[in-house]
Amino acid sequence: MDNNYKLSKYECIALLIVVMTNKLILNIPYNIIELTKSGSIINVLYIGLINFIFLVIVLKLLKPFSNLDIIDISSFLGGTLLKVIISILSILLFLLAAYITIVDFSNVLHTIYFSNFDMIYIVIFFIIGILIANLIGLKSIINSCMFIVGFSLLSILITFLNTQTNIKITHLTPIFGTNIKNTFITGLSNCFAMYVLVYIFFLKPFVKNQEEYTTLSIKGYLISFVLLLLTTISMQSLFISNSDSEPINSLFLLARQIEFGSFLQRIDAIFIFIWILSIFSYLSVTLFMITKIIKKLLNIEDEKMLSYSLCNILLGLTLIPINISILHFIESTVYKYSILIFIFVICFITLLLAYIKKRKVSKNN
């Protein structure tokens, strides 16, 4: 495994975009629309601004900690105990993200294309893929991200452009949704949609040029935000605010609408293929992050065996029979609030306190 590979500026941005596109594939824009109805556009702009301000603050706080991620920073702040706590929470969050992604997307694939096959084969297909990518190392993961990011972006842009003819002003109004409170107070929980913020706390040690980290993070964030906005607008054309239908995968239903005349129809099949590769890349990144955190936590030298055992754990988790209502609860409640608490409370407070400590130490020196 290539342990010392460092990411260039474009590779890091591509990684952030891959993370975001996978969240878009897995119903996040629909969750926003479900909560804030026709006020979704305003809500996305609002949470985008709040998250951006948060990102700028976080990047400012991260500046003195060169080549350190939130695990190292927690170790600096509170010693081994805090490091263990933050590491375990991070592992649980990434594991939950990987679990939801595999189960949800395998379920979509099973429903749409492979209903004759047992879902376990689809899950194994993903697990073997991410295992191989992790055994080869970060370079292979990044190369797959770099390869797929363009196609993923293209699929989202085509979906957006194709739905423009269906978008009417009545789909986007009343502009503030159900009421102001719902859009701006309850809708704050939609901040979880900008999931890329989680990676800002972890990616710093992997970046080649530490000086560029602020710029590339902002660029990655802005591209992710634009993607979220475009997908939300497209989805509002299909899932009208007062609609009572809930899709298994909203982006897929949107892609099903795409037609280039009567000649080229059902392009969703191509998109699903692109998204499978995109999910592969995202899962590989997630598994890589978990491996790195465990390695730091337990001071393991060779993480190869960790990849095997983590893949086995993931496979075991996906084999637990859960029904769709439990999965929906995990996705829309457990996962959502876990991300919010992790980013805006745990990581931020740790970083803030570590920053204050660092300044004190510097002053004393």
Add this chain to the structure above:
Amino acid sequence: MKRLYLLIFFILIILLISTNSYQKTGLEHYYFVIGLGLDKLENNMLKISVQLSTTKDESSSSSGSSQTSSSEVYSVEARSINEGITILNNYLSKKLNLSHCSAVIFSEDLAKDGIKKYFNTLSNDIELRQSALLLVSSSTSYDFLKNISSSGETFSSRMFEHYTSSIDYTGFSYKSTLGDFFQNLHNDSIDPVCLYVSNISNTMQTSGLAIFKDDKMVGNISVSDSIAHLILTNNLETAIISMDNPFNENEKIDIEISLYKDTSYDIEILNNTPCIVAKIHPEGRILSADSTFNYSDSDNIKKIEDFCNSHISKLTEEYFINTTKVFNVDTVGYKDLYKSRFLTEEIFEKTSWDSIFKNSRFASITSSKINSSNLFNKD
């Protein structure tokens, strides 16, 4: 090197196992459904009819064309769509595939009972295209499929095409797809409509639009109303309207109209009554003329424009009465249009739109532009 050989060996084994020829499926294992019909029977039973594409050997024909295919219609009685398809799969000994289904037809009787439960089954079917046509037939859907099979169309997949293509030049048709109907069915601001077809002299002809209140068909409107529907929903391509000739009471004048600007609306609530004003902007080409007409005279054109304005206004006002007053439905989506003026849903709900909508008043302001399309401007 040893590892590489071992890896290749394992990959070959996996490939051999996964490419199991005993599970292969090809075109010969499927029957492709072109049209799916649903009829109501007694005791809550359904009659499910499928029109299947069957290949036809045309090598002996004098035309020499090989691009022909015929179709056959089969039907079964069942309690649900899926049960019916399972029975047909068993009976036909091939699996039915809906991925090339061009139209889904409900009989009027079934549509009047409500189609949501069937529609949810259909919209969950991954094979069925969102662009498939949705039709309501005045007769049974089985008769419809039988009649359309004997329509003389040589290529089975084109049998339903004229319903959608005629929208471009007649205005009598409406592109009612499964996808659009599904969206409107799940939207409480607009009532869905779909194409209504009836059996006239053993051919299936468009007879206007079927009007739904929620998921139940409440009635149908004429083809002239369907032109008004297209004008008011900004879906009009072109339509030919015949109106009184302003220069000769005994003659009619034909005008091909299209919209040069989208229809816009002013909606106000006055004395607890919604007042809807539609601003229509048609442009027209005179297709027929009588012997006394002079196209180069601007006064004559102005007179035709005035007649056209009043004709289109009357057409849309009649449509409004037929839908809103008779059936109490909102097929245009006035609720959404009015709602867009509010900042939040909460403020809009104070207007109690749903309860006052039936008392709405409608007026249309038409400003048409007329040109001659004839080779001679003056006779």
